[in-house]
Amino acid sequence: MLDFLKIARQMQGVSRQLAEEAQRASRRLEEADRVLGWVRQNQQAVIARTAEVRSKITFLVGEPVEPLGENHPVVPAPPVHTVIATDGSQIAPSHHEIAYCSLINVGKVCLHYGTGERPLLDSQPEVFYREEDLYGPWGLNTEESLALRRSRAEMEVLADVALDCGAGERPAVALVDGSLIYWQLEQVSTKHQQAILEPMLAAWERLRERRIPVAGYISSSRSGDAINFLRLQLCPHPDPDCDRHCTGNTGRGAPCGILHGLSDRRLFDKLLASGERSGLWASTSRILEHYGPHRVHFCYLHVGSEIARVEMPAWVALDGELRERVLGACLAQVEKGFGYPVALAEAHNRAVVQGGDRARFFAMLEAALLKAGLNDVRVSRKEARKRGSIA
Template sequence: MLDLTQLARQMQGLSQHLTLEAAASRQRLELAQQHLKNAYDRQDDLVQRQEKWRDRINFSNATPVEPLDICIDIPTPPKVHTVIATDGSQIAPNHHEIAYCYLLNIGRVVLHYGQNLHPVLDSLPEVFYRPEDLYMSRQWGIRTEEWMGYRRTASETTVLAELACVEKTEAPTLAMVDGSLIYWFLEQLPGEARDRILPPILEAWKQMREAQIPIMGYLSASRNIEAMNFLRLTACSHPVPDCKTFCPNQLEKVPCKIFEPLRDTTLWSTKLKPGQRSTLWRSNAHILEQYEDQKIYFCYVHVGTEIARIEVPAWVAENTTMLNQALGLMLAQVQKGYGYPVAIAEAHNQAVVKGGDKARFFALLEQQMIKAGLRNVGTSYKEARKRGSIA
């Protein structure tokens, strides 16, 4: 039980800290705005320096592929269109439950607008119980709970591609996922483990490319700083941006880290009006070297309630007509969802495993185990005791 009396004593110090941090953030924002204006006329030179010294730069930074000073109005989407989304949830493995297994549940949503077609609102559950599903990841030093999350990411994308190809109509279509298309976690995985997660995702994207259905990652409250890190090139006090020579330890205070922890979204909130997008950027994340010809591009969009980060593969970004149409459909989804894409929100609602669902899942599992002749089926004494209280 939370002691609110003790907690209240700590609130004053927290509020004072937040006040000081807000003032410092305003100063960093003003400084970032100045460096952004300076970068307008130097953009080509900065990009050339970035490309030339890429192997010597120790921080992740993106490359603008359009002028930095543009703010582009997103076109109105067609009334007749289709939006597809998937999202996932899970029941994690627990040694105290009646059986050590885990479940992935992928929510599926297809919304047809102006076509007199029924929507798709359902989920695909899959239970994993074989030793190769539960223990294979441990050979790479990956906990089963982590591996379950990686498997869920791949499943969300493969189900999305299958659904998009089956539900495709003549109307413009957009496939959406919640979160980034840059799977940063893959950088830390051994090659053999990564090869079990990334190839199915890339193959799913290829299927959507062949079907001409753009896929988009929608990031709400993004904490990314790839664009801000590009501006660090303007703040570099050395002759060339050779971090490995001049600033080998990025954890220390270095001349160009004057904006941290300012986010990309904070800067672009001062430039964009509702319904506008920012410059298109190409991400240079190291993991994208494994993405073959499907590098990731992104931009920031003022959706009315926030600045959202929108990510698309190269084949979408390089097709101006497809990109503009996809952004229009995305913005319509946000408006229909009162600040968040309705298709993604509904996919989450379809995927989420509630307490009652979890109880029924284990009840069904218990029933099957008893039918199979297993004895002493039940939760551990610890788990049973935690579910009740004598207080």
């Protein structure tokens, strides 16, 4: 248990450190605004130079798709529309439990507006117990493999719900919580990346055929793709090469270091008014080479309570009608959800596995094992000891 008296003695140091960080962030923000003003006047030349040197840069640099510095008011969502959302949770496998297995639970929600139809509020669990399901052939640890399976399940269920609830008959939007860029795949060998992505991209393709836009909503994003684009312009070398000229991605002692650590949302919080979005950006993550027509684009949206990052496949982002449908729905969802999209919040509530649920899951598993004739069913001594205390 925590000793809060000991923690209290450390709080002064925490508050002092955060105050100093806030001052540094303010200076970084002023510099970012200055660089942005220069880039606006030279955008095409800057983009061309950035493309030439990107392979030598050790940090991820976004690619502007629209003119920088232009804010775009978002068209409100139509009175009649549908929002579909999924979110996932899991029980990770443990060698200390009665059996080494895992569970993924996907919450699924379909909310109809302006039609009077009943909403769908449900969840879809799946238990994994075979060795190939738990470990996979991808060279990842069990937790990373489980995370990828969860992302795949969320996308496949999202497409199933969207097509089953008649969303294509009226304006509809499909939302997930978090990024559409599966960063974990950068740790996977190339030969497995495409195989892992295929089910997810197939789900997106099903949605594209019915013109149901899909988007990832990211609250409190720490991404710095746009800031890194500005940061690169501070490099004084005619041939920017982080490894040769500086200290890689640390930003320490480098001319671009003044912007290191500043997030995109801090910049756009200064630039955007409520109900406005930033210009579009294309992500340059290497994993997107496998996405084909689904390459991820993003923009920042001022939803009133925060600056959210909204990620969309190219076929959504570059289609004006679909893009505005997504952004308008996000604004409406945040308003209904008092700061966070209500469909995503409900999907999370349906997906979350609480302590009591976990205990009941393993109780059901124990009963099934005993029924199958397995008598030596028990947790490890470590787990048994943790569940009780003599203190």
